[in-house]
Amino acid sequence: MPTPVANRAEFAEECAALGKWQEAWEQYDEIVRRPNxxxxxxxxxxxxxxxxxxxxxxxxxGLGALKVREPDYDSAREHMLHARSLAALGRTAEALDAFEAISHRHDSYEARARRASLLAQTGRPDEGRRIAEEILDRLRRAPAHVRKLQADWKHLAEDVLRRT
Structure with missing residues:
Protein backbone atom coordinates (compact mmCIF):
# COMPACT_ATOMS: atom_id res chain seq x y z
CA MET A 1 0.00 0.00 0.00
CA PRO A 2 1.46 3.40 -1.00
CA THR A 3 2.43 5.76 1.79
CA PRO A 4 0.90 9.24 2.13
CA VAL A 5 4.23 10.67 0.95
CA ALA A 6 4.23 8.40 -2.10
CA ASN A 7 0.64 9.40 -2.91
CA ARG A 8 1.46 13.09 -2.58
CA ALA A 9 4.62 12.66 -4.65
CA GLU A 10 2.70 10.93 -7.43
CA PHE A 11 0.10 13.69 -7.44
CA ALA A 12 2.80 16.37 -7.38
CA GLU A 13 4.57 14.77 -10.33
CA GLU A 14 1.31 14.78 -12.29
CA CYS A 15 0.76 18.45 -11.46
CA ALA A 16 4.29 19.31 -12.58
CA ALA A 17 3.88 17.35 -15.81
CA LEU A 18 0.76 19.39 -16.54
CA GLY A 19 2.50 22.67 -15.71
CA LYS A 20 0.39 23.17 -12.58
CA TRP A 21 3.35 24.42 -10.63
CA GLN A 22 1.50 25.97 -7.68
CA GLU A 23 -0.26 22.70 -6.95
CA ALA A 24 2.99 20.78 -7.37
CA TRP A 25 4.77 23.18 -5.02
CA GLU A 26 2.04 22.81 -2.39
CA GLN A 27 2.40 19.03 -2.48
CA TYR A 28 6.20 19.06 -2.35
CA ASP A 29 6.16 21.64 0.43
CA GLU A 30 3.98 19.33 2.48
CA ILE A 31 6.10 16.29 1.61
CA VAL A 32 9.40 17.83 2.74
CA ARG A 33 7.87 18.70 6.11
CA ARG A 34 6.89 15.10 6.80
CA PRO A 35 9.13 12.57 8.56
CA ASN A 36 9.53 10.49 5.37
CA GLY A 62 16.22 25.42 -0.89
CA LEU A 63 19.08 24.00 -2.93
CA GLY A 64 21.56 25.55 -0.50
CA ALA A 65 19.74 24.00 2.46
CA LEU A 66 19.76 20.62 0.71
CA LYS A 67 23.53 20.92 0.18
CA VAL A 68 24.02 21.66 3.89
CA ARG A 69 21.82 18.72 4.93
CA GLU A 70 23.16 16.31 2.29
CA PRO A 71 26.72 17.49 1.48
CA ASP A 72 27.57 14.36 -0.51
CA TYR A 73 24.43 14.46 -2.63
CA ASP A 74 25.27 15.30 -6.23
CA SER A 75 23.02 15.20 -9.28
CA ALA A 76 22.79 16.74 -12.72
CA ARG A 77 19.28 17.96 -11.89
CA GLU A 78 20.55 19.75 -8.80
CA HIS A 79 23.27 21.48 -10.82
CA MET A 80 20.82 22.48 -13.56
CA LEU A 81 18.32 23.93 -11.09
CA HIS A 82 21.14 25.85 -9.42
CA ALA A 83 22.35 27.29 -12.73
CA ARG A 84 18.82 28.17 -13.84
CA SER A 85 18.16 29.90 -10.51
CA LEU A 86 21.35 31.94 -10.85
CA ALA A 87 20.33 32.97 -14.37
CA ALA A 88 16.83 33.94 -13.24
CA LEU A 89 18.33 36.07 -10.48
CA GLY A 90 20.52 37.93 -12.99
CA ARG A 91 23.71 36.41 -11.65
CA THR A 92 24.83 35.95 -15.21
CA ALA A 93 28.55 35.24 -14.81
CA GLU A 94 27.87 32.56 -12.18
CA ALA A 95 25.09 31.05 -14.29
CA LEU A 96 27.27 30.94 -17.41
CA ASP A 97 30.03 29.20 -15.45
CA ALA A 98 27.53 26.74 -13.99
CA PHE A 99 25.99 25.92 -17.39
CA GLU A 100 29.45 25.40 -18.84
CA ALA A 101 30.46 23.07 -16.01
CA ILE A 102 27.27 21.04 -16.44
CA SER A 103 27.70 20.81 -20.21
CA HIS A 104 31.18 19.35 -19.75
CA ARG A 105 30.47 17.16 -16.75
CA HIS A 106 27.16 15.72 -17.97
CA ASP A 107 27.44 16.31 -21.74
CA SER A 108 24.17 18.21 -21.47
CA TYR A 109 22.40 19.65 -24.49
CA GLU A 110 20.14 21.57 -22.10
CA ALA A 111 23.06 23.27 -20.36
CA ARG A 112 24.67 24.16 -23.70
CA ALA A 113 21.43 25.56 -25.11
CA ARG A 114 20.65 27.54 -21.97
CA ARG A 115 24.22 28.91 -21.96
CA ALA A 116 23.94 29.91 -25.63
CA SER A 117 20.65 31.66 -24.95
CA LEU A 118 22.02 33.50 -21.92
CA LEU A 119 25.10 34.60 -23.85
CA ALA A 120 22.91 35.93 -26.66
CA GLN A 121 20.70 37.78 -24.18
CA THR A 122 23.60 39.40 -22.35
CA GLY A 123 25.52 40.99 -25.17
CA ARG A 124 27.67 38.08 -26.32
CA PRO A 125 25.72 36.95 -29.40
CA ASP A 126 28.72 35.59 -31.30
CA GLU A 127 29.54 33.15 -28.51
CA GLY A 128 25.88 32.18 -28.19
CA ARG A 129 25.63 31.64 -31.93
CA ARG A 130 28.75 29.44 -31.97
CA ILE A 131 27.38 27.20 -29.22
CA ALA A 132 23.95 27.02 -30.86
CA GLU A 133 25.55 26.00 -34.17
CA GLU A 134 27.55 23.29 -32.37
CA ILE A 135 24.37 21.94 -30.78
CA LEU A 136 22.56 21.78 -34.10
CA ASP A 137 25.56 20.20 -35.80
CA ARG A 138 25.81 17.50 -33.12
CA LEU A 139 22.09 16.81 -33.30
CA ARG A 140 22.15 16.51 -37.10
CA ARG A 141 24.64 13.66 -36.67
CA ALA A 142 22.86 12.09 -33.69
CA PRO A 143 20.53 9.09 -33.88
CA ALA A 144 16.82 9.81 -34.24
CA HIS A 145 16.02 8.88 -30.65
CA VAL A 146 18.57 11.41 -29.38
CA ARG A 147 17.17 14.12 -31.65
CA LYS A 148 13.69 13.38 -30.30
CA LEU A 149 14.83 13.50 -26.66
CA GLN A 150 16.71 16.75 -27.21
CA ALA A 151 14.03 18.51 -29.30
CA ASP A 152 13.46 21.29 -26.75
CA TRP A 153 17.15 22.18 -26.74
CA LYS A 154 17.32 22.03 -30.52
CA HIS A 155 14.48 24.56 -30.65
CA LEU A 156 16.21 26.80 -28.12
CA ALA A 157 19.43 26.67 -30.17
CA GLU A 158 17.45 27.54 -33.32
CA ASP A 159 15.87 30.44 -31.44
CA VAL A 160 19.34 31.71 -30.49
CA LEU A 161 20.33 31.68 -34.17
CA ARG A 162 17.18 33.56 -35.15
CA ARG A 163 17.80 36.23 -32.49
CA THR A 164 21.48 36.80 -33.25
Missing part, protein backbone atom coordinates in the same frame (compact mmCIF):
# COMPACT_ATOMS: atom_id res chain seq x y z
CA UNK A 37 9.93 13.51 3.11
CA UNK A 38 13.63 14.12 3.49
CA UNK A 39 14.69 12.51 0.23
CA UNK A 40 16.72 14.92 -1.93
CA UNK A 41 14.48 14.25 -4.92
CA UNK A 42 11.55 15.90 -3.12
CA UNK A 43 13.63 18.97 -2.29
CA UNK A 44 14.79 19.22 -5.90
CA UNK A 45 11.21 18.96 -7.12
CA UNK A 46 10.13 21.69 -4.71
CA UNK A 47 13.00 23.90 -5.93
CA UNK A 48 11.96 23.28 -9.53
CA UNK A 49 8.39 24.29 -8.73
CA UNK A 50 9.65 27.45 -7.04
CA UNK A 51 11.76 28.27 -10.07
CA UNK A 52 8.83 27.69 -12.43
CA UNK A 53 6.66 29.92 -10.22
CA UNK A 54 9.16 32.76 -10.63
CA UNK A 55 10.72 32.41 -7.20
CA UNK A 56 14.37 31.69 -8.04
CA UNK A 57 15.66 33.06 -4.73
CA UNK A 58 13.52 30.52 -2.87
CA UNK A 59 14.72 27.76 -5.20
CA UNK A 60 18.33 28.72 -4.62
CA UNK A 61 17.81 28.86 -0.85
Missing amino acids: GGEPVFHLAKAEAELELGRPADALA
Whole structure:
Protein backbone atom coordinates (compact mmCIF):
# COMPACT_ATOMS: atom_id res chain seq x y z
CA MET A 1 0.00 0.00 0.00
CA PRO A 2 1.46 3.40 -1.00
CA THR A 3 2.43 5.76 1.79
CA PRO A 4 0.90 9.24 2.13
CA VAL A 5 4.23 10.67 0.95
CA ALA A 6 4.23 8.40 -2.10
CA ASN A 7 0.64 9.40 -2.91
CA ARG A 8 1.46 13.09 -2.58
CA ALA A 9 4.62 12.66 -4.65
CA GLU A 10 2.70 10.93 -7.43
CA PHE A 11 0.10 13.69 -7.44
CA ALA A 12 2.80 16.37 -7.38
CA GLU A 13 4.57 14.77 -10.33
CA GLU A 14 1.31 14.78 -12.29
CA CYS A 15 0.76 18.45 -11.46
CA ALA A 16 4.29 19.31 -12.58
CA ALA A 17 3.88 17.35 -15.81
CA LEU A 18 0.76 19.39 -16.54
CA GLY A 19 2.50 22.67 -15.71
CA LYS A 20 0.39 23.17 -12.58
CA TRP A 21 3.35 24.42 -10.63
CA GLN A 22 1.50 25.97 -7.68
CA GLU A 23 -0.26 22.70 -6.95
CA ALA A 24 2.99 20.78 -7.37
CA TRP A 25 4.77 23.18 -5.02
CA GLU A 26 2.04 22.81 -2.39
CA GLN A 27 2.40 19.03 -2.48
CA TYR A 28 6.20 19.06 -2.35
CA ASP A 29 6.16 21.64 0.43
CA GLU A 30 3.98 19.33 2.48
CA ILE A 31 6.10 16.29 1.61
CA VAL A 32 9.40 17.83 2.74
CA ARG A 33 7.87 18.70 6.11
CA ARG A 34 6.89 15.10 6.80
CA PRO A 35 9.13 12.57 8.56
CA ASN A 36 9.53 10.49 5.37
CA GLY A 37 9.93 13.51 3.11
CA GLY A 38 13.63 14.12 3.49
CA GLU A 39 14.69 12.51 0.23
CA PRO A 40 16.72 14.92 -1.93
CA VAL A 41 14.48 14.25 -4.92
CA PHE A 42 11.55 15.90 -3.12
CA HIS A 43 13.63 18.97 -2.29
CA LEU A 44 14.79 19.22 -5.90
CA ALA A 45 11.21 18.96 -7.12
CA LYS A 46 10.13 21.69 -4.71
CA ALA A 47 13.00 23.90 -5.93
CA GLU A 48 11.96 23.28 -9.53
CA ALA A 49 8.39 24.29 -8.73
CA GLU A 50 9.65 27.45 -7.04
CA LEU A 51 11.76 28.27 -10.07
CA GLU A 52 8.83 27.69 -12.43
CA LEU A 53 6.66 29.92 -10.22
CA GLY A 54 9.16 32.76 -10.63
CA ARG A 55 10.72 32.41 -7.20
CA PRO A 56 14.37 31.69 -8.04
CA ALA A 57 15.66 33.06 -4.73
CA ASP A 58 13.52 30.52 -2.87
CA ALA A 59 14.72 27.76 -5.20
CA LEU A 60 18.33 28.72 -4.62
CA ALA A 61 17.81 28.86 -0.85
CA GLY A 62 16.22 25.42 -0.89
CA LEU A 63 19.08 24.00 -2.93
CA GLY A 64 21.56 25.55 -0.50
CA ALA A 65 19.74 24.00 2.46
CA LEU A 66 19.76 20.62 0.71
CA LYS A 67 23.53 20.92 0.18
CA VAL A 68 24.02 21.66 3.89
CA ARG A 69 21.82 18.72 4.93
CA GLU A 70 23.16 16.31 2.29
CA PRO A 71 26.72 17.49 1.48
CA ASP A 72 27.57 14.36 -0.51
CA TYR A 73 24.43 14.46 -2.63
CA ASP A 74 25.27 15.30 -6.23
CA SER A 75 23.02 15.20 -9.28
CA ALA A 76 22.79 16.74 -12.72
CA ARG A 77 19.28 17.96 -11.89
CA GLU A 78 20.55 19.75 -8.80
CA HIS A 79 23.27 21.48 -10.82
CA MET A 80 20.82 22.48 -13.56
CA LEU A 81 18.32 23.93 -11.09
CA HIS A 82 21.14 25.85 -9.42
CA ALA A 83 22.35 27.29 -12.73
CA ARG A 84 18.82 28.17 -13.84
CA SER A 85 18.16 29.90 -10.51
CA LEU A 86 21.35 31.94 -10.85
CA ALA A 87 20.33 32.97 -14.37
CA ALA A 88 16.83 33.94 -13.24
CA LEU A 89 18.33 36.07 -10.48
CA GLY A 90 20.52 37.93 -12.99
CA ARG A 91 23.71 36.41 -11.65
CA THR A 92 24.83 35.95 -15.21
CA ALA A 93 28.55 35.24 -14.81
CA GLU A 94 27.87 32.56 -12.18
CA ALA A 95 25.09 31.05 -14.29
CA LEU A 96 27.27 30.94 -17.41
CA ASP A 97 30.03 29.20 -15.45
CA ALA A 98 27.53 26.74 -13.99
CA PHE A 99 25.99 25.92 -17.39
CA GLU A 100 29.45 25.40 -18.84
CA ALA A 101 30.46 23.07 -16.01
CA ILE A 102 27.27 21.04 -16.44
CA SER A 103 27.70 20.81 -20.21
CA HIS A 104 31.18 19.35 -19.75
CA ARG A 105 30.47 17.16 -16.75
CA HIS A 106 27.16 15.72 -17.97
CA ASP A 107 27.44 16.31 -21.74
CA SER A 108 24.17 18.21 -21.47
CA TYR A 109 22.40 19.65 -24.49
CA GLU A 110 20.14 21.57 -22.10
CA ALA A 111 23.06 23.27 -20.36
CA ARG A 112 24.67 24.16 -23.70
CA ALA A 113 21.43 25.56 -25.11
CA ARG A 114 20.65 27.54 -21.97
CA ARG A 115 24.22 28.91 -21.96
CA ALA A 116 23.94 29.91 -25.63
CA SER A 117 20.65 31.66 -24.95
CA LEU A 118 22.02 33.50 -21.92
CA LEU A 119 25.10 34.60 -23.85
CA ALA A 120 22.91 35.93 -26.66
CA GLN A 121 20.70 37.78 -24.18
CA THR A 122 23.60 39.40 -22.35
CA GLY A 123 25.52 40.99 -25.17
CA ARG A 124 27.67 38.08 -26.32
CA PRO A 125 25.72 36.95 -29.40
CA ASP A 126 28.72 35.59 -31.30
CA GLU A 127 29.54 33.15 -28.51
CA GLY A 128 25.88 32.18 -28.19
CA ARG A 129 25.63 31.64 -31.93
CA ARG A 130 28.75 29.44 -31.97
CA ILE A 131 27.38 27.20 -29.22
CA ALA A 132 23.95 27.02 -30.86
CA GLU A 133 25.55 26.00 -34.17
CA GLU A 134 27.55 23.29 -32.37
CA ILE A 135 24.37 21.94 -30.78
CA LEU A 136 22.56 21.78 -34.10
CA ASP A 137 25.56 20.20 -35.80
CA ARG A 138 25.81 17.50 -33.12
CA LEU A 139 22.09 16.81 -33.30
CA ARG A 140 22.15 16.51 -37.10
CA ARG A 141 24.64 13.66 -36.67
CA ALA A 142 22.86 12.09 -33.69
CA PRO A 143 20.53 9.09 -33.88
CA ALA A 144 16.82 9.81 -34.24
CA HIS A 145 16.02 8.88 -30.65
CA VAL A 146 18.57 11.41 -29.38
CA ARG A 147 17.17 14.12 -31.65
CA LYS A 148 13.69 13.38 -30.30
CA LEU A 149 14.83 13.50 -26.66
CA GLN A 150 16.71 16.75 -27.21
CA ALA A 151 14.03 18.51 -29.30
CA ASP A 152 13.46 21.29 -26.75
CA TRP A 153 17.15 22.18 -26.74
CA LYS A 154 17.32 22.03 -30.52
CA HIS A 155 14.48 24.56 -30.65
CA LEU A 156 16.21 26.80 -28.12
CA ALA A 157 19.43 26.67 -30.17
CA GLU A 158 17.45 27.54 -33.32
CA ASP A 159 15.87 30.44 -31.44
CA VAL A 160 19.34 31.71 -30.49
CA LEU A 161 20.33 31.68 -34.17
CA ARG A 162 17.18 33.56 -35.15
CA ARG A 163 17.80 36.23 -32.49
CA THR A 164 21.48 36.80 -33.25
